[in-house]
Structure formats: C-alpha cells, structure tokens
Amino acid sequence: xxxxxIPTLDDVAREAKVSTATVSxxxxxxDQVSTKTRDKILKVVKDLGYSPNFGAQALAxxxxxxFGAVVPTMNNxxxxxxxxxxQEELGRNDATLLLASSSxxxxxxxxxxxxLVARGAxxxxxxxxxxxxxxxxxxxxxxxxxxxxxxxxxxxKQSCVGFDNFxxxxxxxxxxxxxxxxxxxxxxxxxxxxxxxxxxxxxIRKALEDRGFETNNLPCIECDYSIENGSLSFKExxxxxxxxxIIMCGNDVxxxxxxxxxxxxxxxxxxxxxxxxxxxxxxATVIEPALTTVHVRHKRMGMLAAQVLLKQVDDKSYRENxxxxxxxxxxxxxxxxGPVS
Amino acid sequence: xxxxxIPTLDDVAREAKVSTATVSxxxxxxDQVSTKTRDKILKVVKDLGYSPNFGAQALAxxxxxxFGAVVPTMNNxxxxxxxxxxQEELGRNDATLLLASSSxxxxxxxxxxxxLVARGAxxxxxxxxxxxxxxxxxxxxxxxxxxxxxxxxxxxKQSCVGFDNFxxxxxxxxxxxxxxxxxxxxxxxxxxxxxxxxxxxxxIRKALEDRGFETNNLPCIECDYSIENGSLSFKExxxxxxxxxIIMCGNDVxxxxxxxxxxxxxxxxxxxxxxxxxxxxxxATVIEPALTTVHVRHKRMGMLAAQVLLKQVDDKSYRENxxxxxxxxxxxxxxxxGPVS
DNA sequence: TTGTACGCGTTATCAA
DNA sequence: TTGATAACGCGTACAA
Numbered sequence: 001x002x003x004x005x006i007p008t009l010d011d012v013a014r015e016a017k018v019s020t021a022t023v024s025x026x027x028x029x030x031d032q033v034s035t036k037t038r039d040k041i042l043k044v045v046k047d048l049g050y051s052p053n054f055g056a057q058a059l060a061x062x063x064x065x066x067f068g069a070v071v072p073t074m075n076n077x078x079x080x081x082x083x084x085x086x087q088e089e090l091g092r093n094d095a096t097l098l099l100a101s102s103s104x105x106x107x108x109x110x111x112x113x114x115x116l117v118a119r120g121a122x123x124x125x126x127x128x129x130x131x132x133x134x135x136x137x138x139x140x141x142x143x144x145x146x147x148x149x150x151x152x153x154x155x156x157k158q159s160c161v162g163f164d165n166f167x168x169x170x171x172x173x174x175x176x177x178x179x180x181x182x183x184x185x186x187x188x189x190x191x192x193x194x195x196x197x198x199x200x201x202x203x204i205r206k207a208l209e210d211r212g213f214e215t216n217n218l219p220c221i222e223c224d225y226s227i228e229n230g231s232l233s234f235k236e237x238x239x240x241x242x243x244x245x246i247i248m249c250g251n252d253v254x255x256x257x258x259x260x261x262x263x264x265x266x267x268x269x270x271x272x273x274x275x276x277x278x279x280x281x282x283x284a285t286v287i288e289p290a291l292t293t294v295h296v297r298h299k300r301m302g303m304l305a306a307q308v309l310l311k312q313v314d315d316k317s318y319r320e321n322x323x324x325x326x327x328x329x330x331x332x333x334x335x336x337x338g339p340v341s
Numbered sequence: 342x343x344x345x346x347i348p349t350l351d352d353v354a355r356e357a358k359v360s361t362a363t364v365s366x367x368x369x370x371x372d373q374v375s376t377k378t379r380d381k382i383l384k385v386v387k388d389l390g391y392s393p394n395f396g397a398q399a400l401a402x403x404x405x406x407x408f409g410a411v412v413p414t415m416n417n418x419x420x421x422x423x424x425x426x427x428q429e430e431l432g433r434n435d436a437t438l439l440l441a442s443s444s445x446x447x448x449x450x451x452x453x454x455x456x457l458v459a460r461g462a463x464x465x466x467x468x469x470x471x472x473x474x475x476x477x478x479x480x481x482x483x484x485x486x487x488x489x490x491x492x493x494x495x496x497x498k499q500s501c502v503g504f505d506n507f508x509x510x511x512x513x514x515x516x517x518x519x520x521x522x523x524x525x526x527x528x529x530x531x532x533x534x535x536x537x538x539x540x541x542x543x544x545i546r547k548a549l550e551d552r553g554f555e556t557n558n559l560p561c562i563e564c565d566y567s568i569e570n571g572s573l574s575f576k577e578x579x580x581x582x583x584x585x586x587i588i589m590c591g592n593d594v595x596x597x598x599x600x601x602x603x604x605x606x607x608x609x610x611x612x613x614x615x616x617x618x619x620x621x622x623x624x625a626t627v628i629e630p631a632l633t634t635v636h637v638r639h640k641r642m643g644m645l646a647a648q649v650l651l652k653q654v655d656d657k658s659y660r661e662n663x664x665x666x667x668x669x670x671x672x673x674x675x676x677x678x679g680p681v682s
Numbered sequence: 683t684t685g686t687a688c689g690c691g692t693t694a695t696c697a698a
Numbered sequence: 699t700t701g702a703t704a705a706c707g708c709g710t711a712c713a714a
Binding site for chain 4: 398
C-alpha cells in the first residue's frame with residue numbers, strides 16, 4: 001500500500017532513491033544534476049503528481065512568486081484591461097496575482113498593502129502616487145519592490161509605468177479651446193485621494209489659463225465614479241443659468257453618464273453640448289455619439305509594470321520610469337460650439 | 342542594539358518574557374490566555390510591528406486564508422461586480438483573493454486551478470460547470486473546497502451559487518414571441534466551453550419550439566466576447582436575404598456591438614430590428630436605446646459564493662445550492678416587429 | 683494558564 | 699554530482 005495524501009519531496013526522494021537535496025536541486029536548478037538522475041527524478045515527480053508545498057517553499061526560500069495589486073475598484077473597466085495584462089505577464093513568469101481593491105480609500109489601501117505584504121507578496125503594483133509616506137517607508141523597510149502605475153513620475157527612488165495625466169488633459173483642453181469653446185465645465189472623480197483625477201483637472205485649468213481664461217469660477221463637480229453620478233452632475237451643470245458649451249469629464253464612465261443624461265434632457269451632442277472623456281475604454285466607442293477621449297495604453301502599461309516588478313525582485317536596486325504615450329481619439333461628442341449657446 | 346529585520350514570534354516572546362507558545366495562543370485563541378499576559382503580549386506585538394510569517398503559518402497550520410478564483414476574463418464587466426463582492430466578503434473574513442483568468446480556455450483554466458492549489462489556496466471559486474472530470478477529482482482528492490458560480494445546478498456533491506441561465510433566456514424569448522416576432526437570430530459566445538452560453542441558447546431554442554417554431558435553421562453565430570464581434574456578427578446576420586426581426590444576444594457586450602453596428606447601418610432600433618442582451622451590466626443602460634436584457638444579481642452572487650466557500654473550509658462536508666432570481670429589464674431595444682420586416 | 687519540544691516540507695550550506 | 703543536516707517561523711500535543 002502506498003502513502004496516502006499529498007506527496008512530498010521526501011516521497012519523491014525515496015521513490016527515486018536519491019536525497020531530498022537532489023530532488024530539490026533537480027527542480028530548481030536542473031543543470032546541477034546529471035541528466036540521468038534528472039530524468040529519473042522527473043519521472044517520479046510526474047508519476048506521483050508531486051508539486052511543492054507552497055508554505056514550505058515560501059518559508060525556506062523566502063519568496064512566494066505571488067505579487068499583490070491594490071486597485072481602487074474592479075467594478076468598472078478602467079483597471080480591468082491593465083490588470084489582465086499584468087496578470088498574464090506574471091503568469092508567463094510562473095507568478096500569480098493577489099488582488100485587493102480599496103474602494104478609492106487611502107486608508108483601506110494601506111490596510112490592503114499591509115495585508116498583501118503579510119501574505120508574502122514578493123512585490124506590489126500600486127495605482128497612482130497618492131498615499132501616505134508611511135506606506136512607502138513600510139515597504140522600503142521591508143525591501144518590498146513595488147511599481148506605481150497609471151501615473152508618471154520622474155524618480156530615481158521609485159519605479160513607475162504610467163502616462164502624463166496632466167499633459168494629456170492639457171492637450172485635450174487646448175483642442176476644445178481651438179474649436180471655439182468659451183464656457184467650460186468639469187466633472188471629475190474626487191481629487192483629494194486620486195492624483196490622476198487631480199492632474200487631469202490641473203491640465204484643464206492650466207490650458208484655460210494659458211489661453212487667457214479665468215478659471216476661478218470654473219464649474220467643477222467632483223463625485224464618485226459611476227454612470228449615475230455622471231448623469232446627476234451633468235444635470236446640475238446644465239441647470240445653471242450660464243450653461244457651459246462643453247463639459248469635460250475626468251473619465252469615460254462619467255462621460256457616459258453625462259451623455260445619457262443629455263439624451264434624456266433632449267439635448268443634442270455636440271450641437272447643444274460637447275462632452276469629452278478620458279481613458280478610451282470600450283464604453284467610449286459604444287455610446288452615441290462616440291466619445292472624444294484620451295486613449296491610454298492600458299494593456300501595455302499592465303504588461304510593462306509586471307516586467308519592471310519582476311526585474312526589481314531579481315535586483316532590489318533596479319528602478320525604471322516609463323512614460324507611455326497617450327493620444328486623443330476623436331469621436332463626434334466634441335465639436336465647435338453651436339451658434340446658440 | 343535591537344535585532345534588525347522583521348520581527349518573529351520569538352522576538353515577541355522574548356520581549357514579553359513569555360514562551361512562543363503563549364504568544365501564538367494569544368494571537369490565535371485569545372481566550373486561552375490571561376487578560377494580563379494578553380495585554381502585555383499585544384503591546385509588544387504592536388511595538389515591534391509584528392505580523393506572522395505567511396509561509397511558516399501556512400506550513401504549520403495548513404491553511405493560508407487565501408482563496409483562488411479563475412474567471413474567463415477580467416477584460417469586460419461581466420465578472421467584475423461579482424468578483425469585487427466576492428473579494429470584499431473575503432476581506433471581511435481576513436482572507437484574500439488569488440486571481441487568475443483563463444481566457445475562456447478549459448485547458449488554461451485547468452492549469453490555473455492547479456497552480457492556485459499549489460499556491461496553497463484554501464478554496465476556489467469557479468465559474469460555470471463546464472470542465473474536465475479530472476479537475477473535480479483533483480480537487481476532491483485534495484479536499485479543496487470549491488464553489489461554482491454563475492450557473493445553477495442541483496447537486497448534493499457540489500456547492501453552487503448561480504442562476505438559471507436556461508430559464509431566464511427561455512422567458513425572455515417568450516416575451517419576444519408574444520410581441521409578435523417571427524424571425525429570430527442569435528449571437529452567442531462560444532458554447533463548447535461555456536455552459537452559461539450553451540444554456541442561454543438552449544433556452545431560446547426551447548421557447549421557440551414550445552411555441553411551434555422550427556429551430557433547425559435558426560441563424561446562430563458564435564464568437565468570442567467583444568463589442569467588435571457583436572458588430573461583425575450583426576452585420577453578417579442582417580446581410581442575409583431573409584433578415585431577422587430580432588437578434589437575441591448571449592450577453593450585453595455582444596448586444597452593445599450589435600446596437601453599434603445597427604446605428605452604423607442606419608437601422609432603427611427597435612423599428613427595423615429588435616435586440617436583446619443578457620447580464621444587465623452598466624453598458625446596457627448607456628447605449629441608445631437602452632437594452633432589454635436579463636438582470637443578474639452579480640454582487641449578491643459574489644458575496645454569497647464567498648460565504649458558502651468559507652463555510653466549506655470550516656466544515657468540509659458542507660454543501661449548499663443557491664439559485665438567485667433573475668428578471669427581465671425592459672429597455673427600448675425590444676418591441677413589436679415593425680410593419681415592414 | 684503557561685512552557686517544552688517536536689513537526690510541518692522546503693532550501694541551502696558544507697562535505698564528501 | 700550528490701548527500702547529510704541545519705535552518706526557516708509557526709502551531710500544538712503534552713506536560714507542568
């Protein structure tokens with residue numbers, strides 16, 4: 001009668017008539033083992049259906065081959081594509097993804113980060129730059145590699161793979177100004193805990209100021225991310241006596257809500273009101289009219305983030321800052337302001 | 342000079358002048374420790390910033406408090422809401438989520454499942470029922486609890502939290518028939534590796550047959566999940582000499598693509614063509630006209646799945662089958678067929 | 683209520 | 699190239 005239960009390294013060693021050390025070597029650095037014994041061992045491994053015990057491996061090797069990511073939400077498509085690419089690239093390197101979401105709360109994010117580290121994450125993917133100093137020192141103290149994504153930041157001390165939210169937003173705004181828009185309004189995600197949102201709004205303001213606009217009383221509504229909130233904010237902005245001719249939204253989800261509400265109010269886009277988005281998620285192509293928005297290379301970002309992170313695990317001092325390009329995707333939602341505004 | 346590096350149970354024990362066993366007990370079953378020593382220990386734990394080593398804990402306790410999930414894709418919103426709820430419920434129980442995606446490939450899914458188990462997942466969330474017997478015996482052999490979600494199945498041996506794809510689809514089809522539609526067509530995800538898609542198509546066929554329709558030559562295109570494919574399939578179906586008056590889509594993503602294509606072809610919905618979806622993701626509410634679709638309680642499903650899974654970890658023999666209700670959400674995309682069809 | 687001591691399944695060091 | 703053997707950090711009988 002054979003041993004019941006899950007086979008261990010010992011079982012393999014016994015069966016193959018070698019020491020556990022040899023089996024371990026055979027699995028981890030095959031070239032240090034003679035072809036003959038290697039074949040023998042691998043056969044036994046296969047026969048027994050052996051796979052290493054995760055806890056033991058983690059304990060002995062001090063690595064888990066798991067990487068953590070804390071995203072603000074999984075609930076909309078903004079992070080899905082990037083995250084999927086991140087996970088796939090990890091998979092190609094025999095690593096897996098520990099995923100947590102913070103609901104856009106810095107406090108929750110910090111807890112999640114600590115939890116992921118406690119769970120033995122070899123490294124972390126973080127979204128954006130905005131978080132307490134404590135978090136960074138916590139990670140640095142423990143020498144946990146991390147990569148910041150979705151934001152770009154020039155830094156020798158931190159790796160990032162992102163794009164210039166400010167610049168992209170700036171350029172989109174310039175385009176709107178050049179089309180002749182004079183009355184702007186903004187719907188944004190909350191900017192206090194979200195540097196992407198903050199920089200997108202900054203980009204809008206800066207462009208307006210550079211072109212001689214007064215921005216002190218720029219109508220700007222901040223809300224949680226949702227189609228519903230986009231609709232509500234749109235309604236509020238359009239209810240003002242001094243209606244804007246264009247509403248720039250911090251992302252496509254809010255823009256979709258705005259477009260929906262415009263339809264319900266019987267407003268024509270772009271004749272009565274222009275609307276812009278940001279992110280170019282699938283949603284942007286489906287709504288009618290298609291959104292003018294900023295394309296972000298989410299998949300590429302996710303993949304590169306994984307690569308940088310993996311490099312940092314091998315070489316703790318490795319750092320890389322990657323700025324991805326973005327570009328404006330022209331839909332029909334942005335055009336010259338109508339004659340009557 | 343203090344010890345550098347990460348504090349261990351030993352460090353805490355030494356500092357608190359107790360044995361490691363007491364510290365361990367204090368953390369895992371606090372009531373077995375006197376209030377006095379407990380307070381003392383907890384203070385030291387806090388001061389030192391101790392948190393248990395994951396590998397060691399897993400090795401000794403044979404649990405990891407991590408749960409795996411293999412979803413077909415993270416790339417669209419179908420699984421996002423459910424997964425988020427699943428993760429949140431895990432979080433409330435101090436567990437975390439190991440996430441993998443299979444790209445709708447059974448082979449990849451099997452690899453992912455093995456990988457998650459090898460990584461010490463205490464339990465798994467699986468989507469749908471369709472997979473090799475080997476996978477189930479693999480899990481059963483190792484006594485790994487799992488819950489099947491998104492599909493419902495009456496079974497004493499497996500837990501599931503899902504809904505009746507067949508029935509929901511059946512009812513939606515009846516509704517279309519009652520409105521007077523005679524010429525049906527279907528766009529579905531690939532049914533060979535996807536029981537949800539399969540049952541949704543079955544529901545359509547059954548309803549048609551029950552109402553005396555001939556379904557042998559029901560136009561039915563299967564494709565990967567994407568807006569793009571929805572558009573292409575729609576184009577193909579509408580290019581037929583014998584145009585349908587209604588196209589039922591296996592999910593909202595495909596339906597969104599169909600709607601988009603209809604606009605591009607200058608077809609009016611629902612006058613020229615009715616379109617239905619399935620899932621009621623946010624997308625469904627944004628497109629114009631709003632989709633008639635089937636609402637699925639994704640969040641509730643994710644939460645309940647986590648609860649069932651956690652129960653199964655405590656009691657390996659626990660099983661539960663939960664069928665969630667679904668209902669039709671009426672948009673404007675489904676109506677009586679136009680006079681000219 | 684607390685402490686002692688061993689086992690969990692690997693990896694890694696050192697000799698052979 | 700291989701084999702003994704000592705960590706790794708924690709849980710838990712068992713004993714006190």
